[in-house]
Amino acid sequence: MIVPGATTLVPSEFELITRFFSRPVPGDMVGAGDDCALFTVKPGMQLATSTDLLLEGRHFFSGTDPLRLGHKSLAVNLSDLAAVGAKPIACLLGLGLPSIDEHWVSQFAEGFYALADEHGCALVGGDTTRSEQGITLSVTVFGEVLPELAMRRSAAMCGDDIWVSGTLGAADIACRMLAGELPAEAKLLAQTRLALERPTPRVALGRRVAAHAHAAIDVSDGLLQDLGHILQASSLAAEIDEAALPVHEALRGYDPLQVRRAILAGGDVYELCLTAAPAQRDSLERIAIETAVPLTRIGRITAGSGVIVRDASGRIVSDIPRGFDHFRSSGDARL
Ligand code: ADP
Numbered sequence: 552m553i554v555p556g557a558t559t560l561v562p563s564e565f566e567l568i569t570r571f572f573s574r575p576v577p578g579d580m581v582g583a584g585d586d587c588a589l590f591t592v593k594p595g596m597q598l599a600t601s602t603d604l605l606l607e608g609r610h611f612f613s614g615t616d617p618l619r620l621g622h623k624s625l626a627v628n629l630s631d632l633a634a635v636g637a638k639p640i641a642c643l644l645g646l647g648l649p650s651i652d653e654h655w656v657s658q659f660a661e662g663f664y665a666l667a668d669e670h671g672c673a674l675v676g677g678d679t680t681r682s683e684q685g686i687t688l689s690v691t692v693f694g695e696v697l698p699e700l701a702m703r704r705s706a707a708m709c710g711d712d713i714w715v716s717g718t719l720g721a722a723d724i725a726c727r728m729l730a731g732e733l734p735a736e737a738k739l740l741a742q743t744r745l746a747l748e749r750p751t752p753r754v755a756l757g758r759r760v761a762a763h764a765h766a767a768i769d770v771s772d773g774l775l776q777d778l779g780h781i782l783q784a785s786s787l788a789a790e791i792d793e794a795a796l797p798v799h800e801a802l803r804g805y806d807p808l809q810v811r812r813a814i815l816a817g818g819d820v821y822e823l824c825l826t827a828a829p830a831q832r833d834s835l836e837r838i839a840i841e842t843a844v845p846l847t848r849i850g851r852i853t854a855g856s857g858v859i860v861r862d863a864s865g866r867i868v869s870d871i872p873r874g875f876d877h878f879r880s881s882g883d884a885r886l
């Protein structure tokens with residue numbers, strides 16, 4: 552296709568799809584090339600599906616490494632499947648591109664397929680179009696879960712322990728350094744940047760804990776805010792022990808107020824926050840070892856509403872930072 556005003560030949564939408572997004576799918580599926588993809592969910596399983604939009608300048612910085620962006624655009628969706636305990640099956644990719652940079656597209660596809668292959672999540676279709684402004688990425692995932700095992704936000708019980716996977720804070724500090732809101736420190740940025748740009752979706756953990764946990768959520772907008780969604784849906788309250796929170800090791804020695812903000816309110820974490828009865832402690836600790844993903848008990852579910860954070864001496868932390876809300880915030884670089 553010749554773009555009006557351009558002097559060079561660029562690949563058409565169809566060439567782009569054929570070259571970069573038409574890798575084979577499992578034999579029992581119909582992938583790209585038909586009007587619909589076709590795949591089967593096993594009898595007795597429920598289809599779990601979720602979609603996430605990533606916009607340049609809002610969800611990722613212009614110039615982000617396309618290999619990492621391909622990974623992340625699928626990772627944030629797989630993280631949603633992890634949060635209900637579902638096994639990934641297939642995904643769709645919507646791409647809006649201001650221009651066709653073949654190197655960029657091929658790197659993006661590499662990052663996307665590498666993670667898709669790791670999780671057996673076949674790319675079965677999508678849509679590709681020119682965007683007037685910035686890169687737009689829209690990924691939809693499909694997974695399956697036994698209906699009785701699906702973790703719901705509304706299922707927390709009074710007296711449950713609250714657990715969080717992995718560590719907290721790194722993605723937020725990297726993001727704020729890249730946005731110029733915190734002074735850039737090369738070493739710290741190098742240590743935290745992967746958490747922001749290449750998050751690990753906790754799929755295996757989510758599937759394993761589903762039989763033991765009550766409620767779960769993936770932390771995308773900040774621990775307190777996302778835990779707040781569980782509390783609201785379950786009509787309960789929570790107490791968090793600040794000293795128990797698993798802070799990313801690179802943040803040791805960093806400004807404590809910034810660390811507090813990063814771990815309580817920092818987004819883009821993609822760790823799981825879940826609630827489970829105290830009787831499940833041994834099982835959850837065993838699963839953490841078997842999946843090689845740390846699980847930390849950070850507080851408990853109580854009666855009432857809202858979240859209380861207690862500092863190391865037991866005092867209630869006043870003025871706790873809230874998480875990120877796209878419609879309340881100004882500025883376009885914040886994730
Ligand atoms: P339609 O006009 O039926 O929407 P398209 O011409 O948009 O079909 O796409 C042709 C085929 O390529 C479809 O099967 C579609 O799912 C697939 N496809 C388009 N874009 C992508 C993409 N970014 N990744 C994977 N498959 C894609």
Ligand code: MG
Pocket residue numbers: 677678679
């Ligand atoms: Mg189309």
